[in-house]
Amino acid sequence: MARLDVNRFGEMEVFVKVVELGGFSAAARAFRMTPSAVSKLVARLEQRLGARLVNRSTRALQLTPEGCGFYERSVRILGELDEAERGAAASDEPSGRLRINTNPAFGRCILIPLLPGFFARYPSVTVDLTLTDKLIDLLDDRTDVAIRHGQLKDSQLTARRLGETRMVIVGSPDYLKRQGVPKTPGELASHNRLGFSYARAIEGWPLTESSSQLSLSPVGNIQASDGEALRQLVLAGVGLARLARFQVKDDLDEGRLVAVLEEHNPGDTEVIHALFLSQGGHLPARVRAFVDHLTTHVRLP
Structure with missing residues (x-):
């Protein structure tokens, strides 16, 4: 003792x-x-x-x-x-600093619009928000909640499913006017296919043709470190990119971007989770409140 x-x-x-x-x-x-x-x-x-x-x-x-x-x-x-x-x-009222890590696309489109409602309900919580596609160690970076896309690896982290999103290949009207609208997967060979500069669970663009499955590599003149950068490049007419539908929904609805090869889209999705540490079943009130807020209000198109 x-x-x-x-x-x-x-x-x-x-x-x-x-x-x-x-x-x-x-x-x-x-x-x-x-x-x-x-x-x-x-x-x-x-x-x-x-x-x-x-x-x-x-x-x-x-x-x-x-x-x-x-x-x-x-x-x-x-x-x-x-x-x-x-x-x-304070009767376990959620309070204190909440450290959140998410990718720029989810942060801009989904998370940031939900924060005002969270603050209105939990005014004693402050948020330290990091937007990056770089994978982190929650313990090393002292992060409370991380939002991640795709297949999860086995770990000591607890995961709450927030939903899933379809992937879509998009280009700007100006780019498609210059380069033409691809009608078949083979026609993508003549297009500037923009991709990510880091390893992903699915590296290529999955497509279907005549009931066959194929995957094309995003070989283009630019690779970017996050999806939001790719979106901006596509909006600028640099090339095509395959992005999460929630990220480009407003662009598609308002005509800034156009979806291509949808008839060859296999309809694959990426699952999105909130990850957090829960040692021995213990979870800080601010973390529980935030994760509950996400699972209640996140809606993915």
């Missing part, structure tokens, strides 16, 4: 701050301590644990493997302690 005179939560808080701020001096300023006091506290922690947590040098501080593991667990434990205190003080 731990000694009562050892403030283990205090040690964790200081150690976490040292890691996040990158050094003893910065952590000392945050806690209004001296760098020497912070250094001695970390040294006592290492002695008590019987493991070196950080490698010290004059230029930088580097975590050992044991330090990485202790940091990750400390962040989780301190977060749960914060939630417990907020729950006891």
Whole structure:
């Protein structure tokens, strides 16, 4: 059993701050301590644990493997302690900072329009929103909820299905006037097919022809890192792209883009999930409220 005179939560808080701020001096300023006091506290922690947590040098501080593991667990434990205190003080009313990561297309078309309603219901929650197609580690990036498309990999994350969306090949009227409207998959060979610059679960464009399935690679003069960039390129008349229908619905309805080869579209869809960490069944009230808000209000065309 731990000694009562050892403030283990205090040690964790200081150690976490040292890691996040990158050094003893910065952590000392945050806690209004001296760098020497912070250094001695970390040294006592290492002695008590019987493991070196950080490698010290004059230029930088580097975590050992044991330090990485202790940091990750400390962040989780301190977060749960914060939630417990907020729950006891405010009947578990959702509050605090909610860190959300999603791709730019879903953020622009679906998520951002739903935020005003969420804030109206939960005014004590603040949102830190990151829009990127780059896959992240929720624990490493301290993200509460990530929105992801496509097949999920096995992981320790909890997933809530938000819906699914059809994929569609689109081009601008100006581009199609210049290059012609493709009538068969084979005619795509003469078109500028824009694609993504990162690996995807389905790399090619699935199409059907005479009851056969085929896949064409998006070989063009531009590859982009996110779907919103591809949409802007297509709107500018650069080429064709295969995008989620929800992303281009307004463009199609208002004539800014035109869907092509729909009779050869296999009707494949991408499932969209909200992913989050749920350790031991524990879920912060702000995360539960946000995921519930998404599952209730997300509507995908």
